[in-house]
Amino acid sequence: MVLMAIGLAAITYGFTTNPHRMWANLLVDNFYFMAISLCGTFFVAANYLAQAGWSAVIKRVPEAMGQFLPFAGVFMIIIFFAGGHDLYHWTHKELYNPASPEYDKIIEGKSGWLNMPFYSFRLFLYFSVWVLLTFMLRRESMQEDLDGGLKHYNRSMVLSAIFIVFFAVSSSTSAWDFLMSVDTHWFSTLFGWYTFAGLFVTGLTAIALIIIYLKNNNYLQQVNENHLHDMAKYMFAFSVFWAYLWFDQFMLIWYANFPEEVAYFYARWNDGYKILFIGNFLINFICPFLILMTRDAKRKMRVLQVAGTIILFGHWIDVFLMVMPGTMGKDWGIGIIEIGTFLGFAGLFIWVVLRALSKAPLVAQKHPFLQESYHHHI
Amino acid sequence: MEVIMSNKTILGIYSDDELLVKGARQLRDKGVKIKNVFSPFPIHGIDALLGIPRTRLAICSFIYGVAGCSLAILMMWYMMIYDWPSDVGGKPNFALYMNLPSFIPITFECTVLCAAHLMVLTFLLRSKLLPGVTAPIPDVRCTDDRFVIQVSATEANQNDIISILKQTGASEIK
Numbered sequence: 001m002v003l004m005a006i007g008l009a010a011i012t013y014g015f016t017t018n019p020h021r022m023w024a025n026l027l028v029d030n031f032y033f034m035a036i037s038l039c040g041t042f043f044v045a046a047n048y049l050a051q052a053g054w055s056a057v058i059k060r061v062p063e064a065m066g067q068f069l070p071f072a073g074v075f076m077i078i079i080f081f082a083g084g085h086d087l088y089h090w091t092h093k094e095l096y097n098p099a100s101p102e103y104d105k106i107i108e109g110k111s112g113w114l115n116m117p118f119y120s121f122r123l124f125l126y127f128s129v130w131v132l133l134t135f136m137l138r139r140e141s142m143q144e145d146l147d148g149g150l151k152h153y154n155r156s157m158v159l160s161a162i163f164i165v166f167f168a169v170s171s172s173t174s175a176w177d178f179l180m181s182v183d184t185h186w187f188s189t190l191f192g193w194y195t196f197a198g199l200f201v202t203g204l205t206a207i208a209l210i211i212i213y214l215k216n217n218n219y220l221q222q223v224n225e226n227h228l229h230d231m232a233k234y235m236f237a238f239s240v241f242w243a244y245l246w247f248d249q250f251m252l253i254w255y256a257n258f259p260e261e262v263a264y265f266y267a268r269w270n271d272g273y274k275i276l277f278i279g280n281f282l283i284n285f286i287c288p289f290l291i292l293m294t295r296d297a298k299r300k301m302r303v304l305q306v307a308g309t310i311i312l313f314g315h316w317i318d319v320f321l322m323v324m325p326g327t328m329g330k331d332w333g334i335g336i337i338e339i340g341t342f343l344g345f346a347g348l349f350i351w352v353v354l355r356a357l358s359k360a361p362l363v364a365q366k367h368p369f370l371q372e373s374y375h376h377h378i
Numbered sequence: 379m380e381v382i383m384s385n386k387t388i389l390g391i392y393s394d395d396e397l398l399v400k401g402a403r404q405l406r407d408k409g410v411k412i413k414n415v416f417s418p419f420p421i422h423g424i425d426a427l428l429g430i431p432r433t434r435l436a437i438c439s440f441i442y443g444v445a446g447c448s449l450a451i452l453m454m455w456y457m458m459i460y461d462w463p464s465d466v467g468g469k470p471n472f473a474l475y476m477n478l479p480s481f482i483p484i485t486f487e488c489t490v491l492c493a494a495h496l497m498v499l500t501f502l503l504r505s506k507l508l509p510g511v512t513a514p515i516p517d518v519r520c521t522d523d524r525f526v527i528q529v530s531a532t533e534a535n536q537n538d539i540i541s542i543l544k545q546t547g548a549s550e551i552k
Binding site: 254 | 422423432436440467468479480482483
């Protein structure tokens, strides 16, 4: 609540002093927490589809994270319709008028995808399907606590399959829409995957940190170090995966050196982002790689907390770097607005997740794989 | 005269891995030393039962990886920067750090190559599994459908051991 108040104060302060910077910040933080929350539902769905047993005991945590999605959806719609002109260059009408001095042939070529009606349709479609499937999965899970049996499990499998197929497409297209269209001229075919990798590792880290928080407060005692070990393996593996995609995207563009592609990295290298740009890679790849390498490190809560905090911080910088050069250019900064907005969103996210966790038993009571999960041993 | 304790080895042959784990647990609780277990597939948790320490192969693999990584960078620095610098794609090779991105794929490959191959070799050497070596298995059926437990016994406790093996369902005792 305190965090939310700080956030609200920072947002008011931001809008009165520098609305342009405020909108960019709202996009960064909203996308960041939307990604964490979306990863919650993705994690639940992926585990259903794989018929995973070990994760049954921690299932309520990603499920609760998904409950933030409607908030993220509302914010994203507000950001687009109220702040769109500040963030998305392509929303300006004069770009498409050949008579205007602002006429832009490249952007006109993209107008088949980036136009107001289609974009609005996609915006509503993403969030309605994501939120609907998240809620349906949650309801099946709640009903399962009462009824037991395999009926709800099988239904959840079907819902998960629908979600995964939709997510496979929408995770890429939504990354183009929300983030890549900020740099309207630029394009990268890897961008969707790259964003997804960041989304996944941030979400996994958030799941691990929430579990550790609950364990430290004497909840969720059924989770043992074997479950944590698996979460840590996920964090380690997907940090490496993220680094792989980051480097893929960077190296191909750096090597080919086409002006229209290199412009993206040129802005990040020369407009004062150099430290963040290099730091982004070091924090998100080297740190988790070295910290989480050994088996013992993966099984200790303290180490996981340190590594998790580093990863969460690093991926906020990653999203920051995707948005800021395209919106703020050289006039960026990290100050009251940035920190305050982040704290505000973090407060809202934590409040929503903890409320969702407290509404239901912390362990899915009649999940068919629950016994297997209790005896998870690696 | 001093009595020489004659050590002998008892083999318990099971037809099920669950039974073998049960037998091994009871033997361990009695303080009997289990020499080895032979099984057609890995049995979950058996290494903890036998008191085998955790493998140190991971440490080797890290060292090999670092060595491979350094070797690759040294090699490319010598070839591309020191010995024969050339201008590829408008990127003249003046210094290693400036061209590092194009060297990363090879560095990665070389790291994996060294770590993987040297790790396999280390494993083979440590477990004495070189080509041409006869496998030291006590009963050939343990490569098919039987699970064999090898216990070292003394005159004093061999009857105990045999009775435990019988009770837990060993189909054959040698």
